[in-house]
Amino acid sequence: METWDAIRARRNVRDYSDRPIAPEDLDRILEAGRRAPSSRNWQPWDFVVVTDPAQRAALSKVWQYGAYVAHAQAVVALVGAIQAEERQRLWQQFDHGQAVMSMMVAAADLGIGSGHSAVGDQELARSVLGLPDDRVCLSLMPLGYPARRPLAPLRRPNRRPFGEVVHRGRFGSR
Ligand SMILES: Cc1cc2nc3c(=O)[nH]c(=O)nc-3n(C[C@H](O)[C@H](O)[C@H](O)COP(=O)(O)O)c2cc1C
Secondary structure (H helix, E strand, O other): OOHHHHHHOEEEEEEOOOOOOOHHHHHHHHHHHHOOOOOHHOOOOEEEEOHHHHHHHHHHHOOOOOHHHHOOOEEEEEEEEEOOOHHHHHHHHHHHHHHHOOOOOOOOOOOOOOOEEEEEEEOHHHHHHOOOOEEEEEEEEEEEEEEOOOOOOOOOOOOHHHHHHHHOOOOOOO
């Protein structure tokens, strides 16, 4: 897929087919995350890739609405450091968002769907992933080929209108 097509085709996928993700494709997605930009290039992330079904099932319980995580072919857990300062915590979240989006576009480019799951039960996530005490799991990104509709550029995305979101020069100028 072209980048522009991958950007338009990415959508939140929660129903995954049984088709496995080739290891080199999974590595390419992770490499996209590794290359993401970050504040002062501090790269405040580690990615724990989970493919084992029992481990995925355990991870699906860290968020009360995360059942779909168990059915993904792979789950990437986004791990950061526990930040003492609020400012650092916010930058870390911002940078994790950049890494997640890079990985999602790389996945879409391969026709692989991606989703998000929040982490409610941090202690469970920490134990399933074997995280050290100074680390935190910020989010989960389940991956898998869509069970139904293959990824294709969305013609009418469910978004606020362009003219409402985009301001020219000054807020409120269209
Ligand atoms: C920070 C964040 C957390 C999210 N958490 C969840 C979640 O826990 N469960 C879920 O089904 N979707 C989750 N989503 C997906 C959004 O609901 C989804 O991206 C949004 O509705 C737009 O739809 P689209 O991704 O198909 O374009 C999350 C998205 C973000 C950015």
